[in-house]
Amino acid sequence: DTGVSQNPRHKITKRGQNVTFRCDPISEHNRLYWYRQTLGQGPEFLTYFQNEAQLEKSRLLSDRFSAERPKGSFSTLEIQRTEQGDSAMYLCASSPPGTSGGTQYFGPGTRLLVL
Amino acid sequence: GQNIDQPTEMTATEGAIVQINCTYQTSGFNGLFWYQQHAGEAPTFLSYNVLDGLEEKGRFSSFLSRSKGYSYLLLKELQMKDSASYLCAVTYNQGGKLIFGQGTELSVKP
Numbered sequence: 495d496t497g498v499s500q501n502p503r504h505k506i507t508k509r510g511q512n513v514t515f516r517c518d519p520i521s522e523h524n525r526l527y528w529y530r531q532t533l534g535q536g537p538e539f540l541t542y543f544q545n546e547a548q549l550e551k552s553r554l555l556s557d558r559f560s561a562e563r564p565k566g567s568f569s570t571l572e573i574q575r576t577e578q579g580d581s582a583m584y585l586c587a588s589s590p591p592g593t594s595g596g597t598q599y600f601g602p603g604t605r606l607l608v609l
Numbered sequence: 610g611q612n613i614d615q616p617t618e619m620t621a622t623e624g625a626i627v628q629i630n631c632t633y634q635t636s637g638f639n640g641l642f643w644y645q646q647h648a649g650e651a652p653t654f655l656s657y658n659v660l661d662g663l664e665e666k667g668r669f670s671s672f673l674s675r676s677k678g679y680s681y682l683l684l685k686e687l688q689m690k691d692s693a694s695y696l697c698a699v700t701y702n703q704g705g706k707l708i709f710g711q712g713t714e715l716s717v718k719p
Contacts, residue, residue, distance in 0.1 A: 525705055527705070527706065527707075529707075534711070534712075535711050535712070536613075536696050536698070536709030536710050536711050536712050537652065537696075537707070537709050538709070539706045539707065539708070542705060542706055544705075549705075550704070550706060585651060585652070587707075589705065597642070597654050597657055598642075598654070598705075598707060599654060600644075600651040600652045600653070601651060602650070602651050603651050
């Protein structure tokens with residue numbers, strides 16, 4: 495399977511704990527995006543990377559969120575001191591090189607539940 | 610802001626045609642995408658419009674009017690499996706991030 499993969503698929507945690515999610519993009523794609531989606535809403539942009547450089551981060555993203563893509567391949571998204579409001583589906587997408595990034599292809603997502 | 614507006618829900622009959630509209634702010638517009646999302650699954654790419662006009666791909670077509678800030682997704686010969694959420698998303702200012710509407714939940718009835 496050469497699509498975008500995400501792990502874990504589901505995560506249940508207690509409020510205040512830290513969680514980390516991983517995304518493996520399509521191999522030839524240099525751009526990687528993170529989005530968050532809550533029930534009944536469209537995905538909301540969090541951050542994106544071109545190769546290993548983090549080019550944009552949403553102003554809505556609190557300091558508890560951090561993302562890395564150290565070698566320009568896989569990426570991790572960490573949430574520190576989780577809150578119940580962090581419960582959502584976290585989606586990763588990747589796109590090929592291009593002036594506007596090209597079409598984004600999404601992974602299956604990580605569903606987070608904070609108790 | 611860059612509000613992307615689309616109807617919350619629509620209902621149609623199997624075998625019929627349905628049109629899902631999307632409006633957006635035109636300033637800085639770059640391109641428009643349509644995605645399909647079944648419940649509990651990731652969005653899957655349907656179409657991309659950057660120039661005015663109609664793009665046809667099998668039973669699905671997408672239209673764009675850049676001057677009006679308007680797009681629609683046309684689904685023909687509806688099937689039960691087309692029941693899903695349809696997401697309109699826009700990129701602005703040569704940037705890569707997608708700005709999504711809230712999605713249109715389409716129910717196809719027998």
